[in-house]
Amino acid sequence: MMPAAEVQALSRADLVDRYERLLEALPPKGLSTPLLRRIVAFETQAAERGALGHRLRKRLQSIADKEGAISPAFHLKSDARLVREWNGVSHVVDRIENGFSYRGKTYRSLSAIAKEITGAKWSGPRFFGLKGAA
Numbered sequence: 001m002m003p004a005a006e007v008q009a010l011s012r013a014d015l016v017d018r019y020e021r022l023l024e025a026l027p028p029k030g031l032s033t034p035l036l037r038r039i040v041a042f043e044t045q046a047a048e049r050g051a052l053g054h055r056l057r058k059r060l061q062s063i064a065d066k067e068g069a070i071s072p073a074f075h076l077k078s079d080a081r082l083v084r085e086w087n088g089v090s091h092v093v094d095r096i097e098n099g100f101s102y103r104g105k106t107y108r109s110l111s112a113i114a115k116e117i118t119g120a121k122w123s124g125p126r127f128f129g130l131k132g133a134a
Helices: 012-023 033-049 054-067 110-118
Strands: 081-086 089-096 099-102 105-107
Touching: 012 033, 012 054, 081 110, 089 110, 099 110, 105 110
Parallel strands: none
Antiparallel strands: 081 089, 089 099, 099 105
């Protein structure tokens, strides 16, 4: 591997060639030589020192795409009921097929309901005691 310091001495044509080899693509049109130099230096350093270079990031993304979405830390079955007291008022939320029902309205997330109840941005699972302290 070429030391990153040597990248500074490369011509634009050599930088483009190095970019193509490192990132397996042509650089975007209009990319300035100084920025091209920094990208090539970073990717060279990443390859030399074991950081996450372009190829590895691309491979990890491919694996993540195949595995699907990350599942939430909690899972509520349909027809589950959550009850939370806030400022002396009990709030009841039902888990339904396409989200959550609160006061006759359907919400996609518990966080939206927590915001409706408190007026502030909350983690819904945390507010309802599904993770951490509420």
